Amino acid sequence: MMTLLRASALLLLLSLGLLPIDACAEGFAFDASGRITEQVIYLDLKKDYLLNPGAGSASSPRWTNRLYLYESVTVSYKNARFVGRMRPTLLSTPGGYSEGDFLTDDAYVEMRFQDRYFAYAGKRNIREGVAYGANPVDFLGEKKKVDWTLREEERRVEREGNYLAGLDLFFRNATLTAIFAPHLSGNQQEEDRLLLKAAFLLERIKTDATLLYYYGDKPGAGLAVSTTAGHSLVLYTESALRWNEGRGKIRMISARTPRTYALVDPGDDSGTYLNLVVGGQYTFDNKVNIIGEYIYNGEGYDACDWRNYIDFVKYAHVNREKGFVSGLMSSYLAQANSITTFGQMRRNYLFARINKPDIGGKIDGSLVFVGNLDDRSCLLSPSLVYRLNDRVALTASAQFFIGNKDIEYGMIPWQNAVSAGISVFF
DSSP: OHHHHHHHHHHHHHHHHTSOSEEEETTEEEEEEEEEEEEEEEEEEOSOOTTSOSGGGOOSOSEEEEEEEEEEEEEEETTEEEEEEEEEEEEEOTTSOEEEEEEEEEEEEEEEETTTEEEEEEEEOOOOOSOSSOOTTOGGGTTOOOOTTSOHHHHTTSSOOEEEEEEEEEOSSEEEEEEEEOOBTTTBOSOOEEEEEEEEEEGGGTEEEEEEEEESSSOEEEEEEEEEETTTEEEEEEEEEEESOOOOEEEEEEOSSSOEEEEEOGGGOOOEEEEEEEEEEEEOTTOOEEEEEEEEETTSOOHHHHHHHHHHHHHHHHHHHHTTTHHHHHHHHHHHHHTOOTTSSSSEEEEEEEEEEEETTTEEEEEEEEEETTTOOEEEEEEEEEESSSSEEEEEEEEEEESOTTSGGGSSSEEEEEEEEEEEEO
């Protein structure tokens, strides 16, 4: 029944997208747009990697075919507006496995009062922050899955939203916002969250500044500032101070065979930590755009914490392969996986991107570098978009992970990842 409902929803959304793009009557407006994408993803899986030894235990298939529709619908009537953005998706593998999903990025109703008050409720993807490589102030977007085959600025646009209710109050050069995202059993597992925001436009110095306060699973306060210098240079920073909770840390309790380890509950840490991004971008006259950012992840492991973590992983890896108390070693590896978030394990990172649009009027090319400054592992990610015409585009992207097997980017289960696809826009 669920498969039938999803297929019916996909057909309905596709039909809406094929209607005339704008339908208007007095006080009523309808707009629909989107794209259909057929994509193939290949993961160059490693035969052996520390967090899950043995190719037979690999959890990801090498080849995946993904067919999905991205549909954006807006229906307006007088002072009310409905916004919907959905992504019905079908995944399949050469082995015959297939899985469907219906992801909802936005599905909310917004009401306008006196042209100054905007109230909204439903499911909405709230995005905060000005940087590209990391966004410390994107509190409501934490732990949301993103599509690595998209460009950095597109990833946060196409991600699942939160169930929430909010109110915006607009002034001439300022906006005040209050958002409440409740815990909903079975639909939204996070505890109740509150976001308060004050955004300011400082026209004289060409600067935007946003102050944020967040209360939830990891309370904190944030600041994002972006300023324009001339027509080509943009400088920005965003930071978040968090308290009461950080990343879980591994500690050895006993060296007797078999060793006993414990995961220190981050809730026991009453200290604070800072996440920070400082960066800028410059656009040349030939449209080449360069971005550079320094990222400080205060939640990441220092040298001592990393040494404890990697010793724990190696011990479990080696002994599981030997068959020594394999059940315990498997539980150790599962525990290590539960606290592993690649790209956020250490403290100091460098993000850089160079982009050249309109190559020959049809090609858009980018190259991204992400470097772990603590262990010198890195990620290289090139991407290309080739527009056949206004409605059809070919895409290709890749990720190459560089580093030894016991440093961050070298620990990822696959050596490389490649995707290729075709998108039809409507």
